[in-house]
Amino acid sequence: MISFVSTNVKGQIASSGWKEEDRIYSKVFDAPLSGKQLRKGTTLYQVTSQKPTVLALIFTRCTGVCNPFLLELKENIELRTNEKNFNILVMSFDPRDTEKDLDDLAMRFGLSEDKRWEFAVTDSIRSLVQSIGFKPVWDSLRQQYDHDALLIGINSEGYITKKLIGIRNNADLGLLLASIQDSFTPTYRMANPNMLFPCFNYDVKTGKNTPGLGLIFVALPALIAMVIVLSVNFFVRVNRI
Amino acid sequence: METLKLRKITSVWIIIVLTLFVVAIVLGILMRLNQGEIIQQSPITFYGNMTTHGLTMIGIWFVAGMAAVNYLLERYVKTSYAANLFALALTVIGVLMLWCSTFIGEFHAGWTFLYPLPFKIMWAEWATPLFLSSLGVLGLGWLVWSISLMAQILKKYSISQAFAWQHFSKNPKVETPPFILITMITLIGVIACLIAAVILLILFFIEYFSNGSFVNDALLMKNLTYFFGHTIANEMLYLGLAVIYELFAEVSGRPKWHTTWYVALAWNLSLIFILTAFFHHLYMDFVQPEGLQIIGQIASYLASLPAAGVTVFSILVAVYRNKINWSLTNLLFFIGVAGWVIGGLGAVIDATISNNFILHNTLWVPAHFHTYNAMGNVLFSLAFFHWFSNQYYHHKERQNTLKLSILLIGGAGFLLAFYIGGAESIPRRYSTYPSDLPMGATLASIAALFASLYLIAILIFFFNISKKCLKILSSSPQSS
Numbered sequence: 165m166i167s168f169v170s171t172n173v174k175g176q177i178a179s180s181g182w183k184e185e186d187r188i189y190s191k192v193f194d195a196p197l198s199g200k201q202l203r204k205g206t207t208l209y210q211v212t213s214q215k216p217t218v219l220a221l222i223f224t225r226c227t228g229v230c231n232p233f234l235l236e237l238k239e240n241i242e243l244r245t246n247e248k249n250f251n252i253l254v255m256s257f258d259p260r261d262t263e264k265d266l267d268d269l270a271m272r273f274g275l276s277e278d279k280r281w282e283f284a285v286t287d288s289i290r291s292l293v294q295s296i297g298f299k300p301v302w303d304s305l306r307q308q309y310d311h312d313a314l315l316i317g318i319n320s321e322g323y324i325t326k327k328l329i330g331i332r333n334n335a336d337l338g339l340l341l342a343s344i345q346d347s348f349t350p351t352y353r354m355a356n357p358n359m360l361f362p363c364f365n366y367d368v369k370t371g372k373n374t375p376g377l378g379l380i381f382v383a384l385p386a387l388i389a390m391v392i393v394l395s396v397n398f399f400v401r402v403n404r405i
Numbered sequence: 406m407e408t409l410k411l412r413k414i415t416s417v418w419i420i421i422v423l424t425l426f427v428v429a430i431v432l433g434i435l436m437r438l439n440q441g442e443i444i445q446q447s448p449i450t451f452y453g454n455m456t457t458h459g460l461t462m463i464g465i466w467f468v469a470g471m472a473a474v475n476y477l478l479e480r481y482v483k484t485s486y487a488a489n490l491f492a493l494a495l496t497v498i499g500v501l502m503l504w505c506s507t508f509i510g511e512f513h514a515g516w517t518f519l520y521p522l523p524f525k526i527m528w529a530e531w532a533t534p535l536f537l538s539s540l541g542v543l544g545l546g547w548l549v550w551s552i553s554l555m556a557q558i559l560k561k562y563s564i565s566q567a568f569a570w571q572h573f574s575k576n577p578k579v580e581t582p583p584f585i586l587i588t589m590i591t592l593i594g595v596i597a598c599l600i601a602a603v604i605l606l607i608l609f610f611i612e613y614f615s616n617g618s619f620v621n622d623a624l625l626m627k628n629l630t631y632f633f634g635h636t637i638a639n640e641m642l643y644l645g646l647a648v649i650y651e652l653f654a655e656v657s658g659r660p661k662w663h664t665t666w667y668v669a670l671a672w673n674l675s676l677i678f679i680l681t682a683f684f685h686h687l688y689m690d691f692v693q694p695e696g697l698q699i700i701g702q703i704a705s706y707l708a709s710l711p712a713a714g715v716t717v718f719s720i721l722v723a724v725y726r727n728k729i730n731w732s733l734t735n736l737l738f739f740i741g742v743a744g745w746v747i748g749g750l751g752a753v754i755d756a757t758i759s760n761n762f763i764l765h766n767t768l769w770v771p772a773h774f775h776t777y778n779a780m781g782n783v784l785f786s787l788a789f790f791h792w793f794s795n796q797y798y799h800h801k802e803r804q805n806t807l808k809l810s811i812l813l814i815g816g817a818g819f820l821l822a823f824y825i826g827g828a829e830s831i832p833r834r835y836s837t838y839p840s841d842l843p844m845g846a847t848l849a850s851i852a853a854l855f856a857s858l859y860l861i862a863i864l865i866f867f868f869n870i871s872k873k874c875l876k877i878l879s880s881s882p883q884s885s
Contacts, residue, residue, distance in 0.1 A: 348691070350692070356620055358615075358617065358618055358620045359622055361621070361622055361625055362622040363624040364692060375694075378624065381604060381628075381629065384600075385601035385629075388597075392596055393555065393564070393593055396555060396559055397564050399556075400556050400559050
């Protein structure tokens, strides 16, 4: 019985509104990349076509969110030791950053030898950020960019499949990784006290479903039809020829 | 024996069905022309036409089957003229309400009106309750008609006789005609799916008038929608099959078909399978219990075996190395069965879960249901219309081969464009195709051309049959 009514539902933490939906399923710009581990002339599509890619946009002179953002990402990735089928590409959106600045950053985070991580710059950063819908704003007073901490999931065909804004937990990263690997991630509407006939009662805490009253309604038309047939038969049988 | 009143009301049904059919085909051609970028419709017009086209087609071919069954049932039992007239009146009112909601109110949520689309008001506010009410009016008329026909059968046959259970034993004392068996099985399915529609509409209206204090479960609503939608679309085919079982042998000059144990078993099983096959519409609904998805696939496979297997076997046995009096009526029946089987195979392919991942919501879906409707069920009903009108005003019709050829070429070309589109993963329900899918527009233009041929053939049928039906309408008891 339990397996008969089992479903594939998964809970998902609320995202940052519609902003994360911008440019989803559009192609990312195929920017030429420069980085220590990359061959000369490598483009973004060549990286993504080898493996689906998680793209993190940062700048090395950031005094704000970039460092904690990268640190959280690194820790979350370290928890996923068994998952190898993706790259993490860290790119600077600051035109002042050089390949060496990115190398130094990789070294500071202890990632320069990790094959899954690439650190790169591009001479086409404007086209790249436009294709992603990323809009950093230069603050000349602070000499800093005002920007989101943005992770972009890109599948092996170069399409943006999911975005995560802000420092997010490992479960959300898992959803992004599933999306770049073209795995379907189901979601379910949260319980509503005004829904009197749900087919399932979803428990937010456990993430499990139990059968609800609505399932009975699915069978009801056939049952009522049978009752009608029997009732009609009962009433007409006295007149049967 | 049928009365003049029954003959006249059947004529009215035929004229209404053919008139609405012509209008619905024109709407379909306009949609394909828009997809082919030959004309430009606003998305609201396109989806409004799609809603009207879908529901009108489902409605008219259901009532065409019911009218035919009602007429032929009079050979065995006395049917209720009042119930027939009531259904006719409510069908006319319901269609007018429906067209009002779509053409004037611009309601355009599709014929499946999947929850919660009707509540996402992008049309006149009154159009949503009017659309739902139109379904209620149609459903009420058809439910009363179905129950009335079933009651008349049960007045003569006991339940076990109506289901032909006595044929499971050797030498049954009473024979249940195949027509009675199939009609009974079909009417129960029709009643069940119309009750699903009633429950669905009640839930829609409760939410509509609750001001947010009651909301529906989308999964429950989708299950009920397809319990109604899928089942009625299939039951109307079975109504056509009942007519074939009654008339094919008769018009072919062959001995009348009889019920055997395997015919009885096949149709009894069909009732179970047809009421559970609709689950295959919910394969993409991950919250649907996996058990129901498996039932959906198995029932879809099995539903096609008894009815299709037995019918095709019976037809082939009837025509193989036998002298047949071929006429337009039995040719339409014969070709219709072929169209039904081809469309059915397309349906079974799509109802296989692993295939559905590829074909879901592609043009494969309209491909298969247009095949078993436009080249199956429509031909069953045209055959009946032709036979019925010729009974009273028979004169040798010319160019039968020509009009049948136009119908076949038009239908096949129109359907082929759908199948190729489906195999190429062209999505369905797009008013225009994005530049990434140039093949979609090309196929749509080709389809519109062939559909126009199909329309020409239907117009010829329409004029020939309607002319005779109008004569029947104006006939007096003396002249009949």
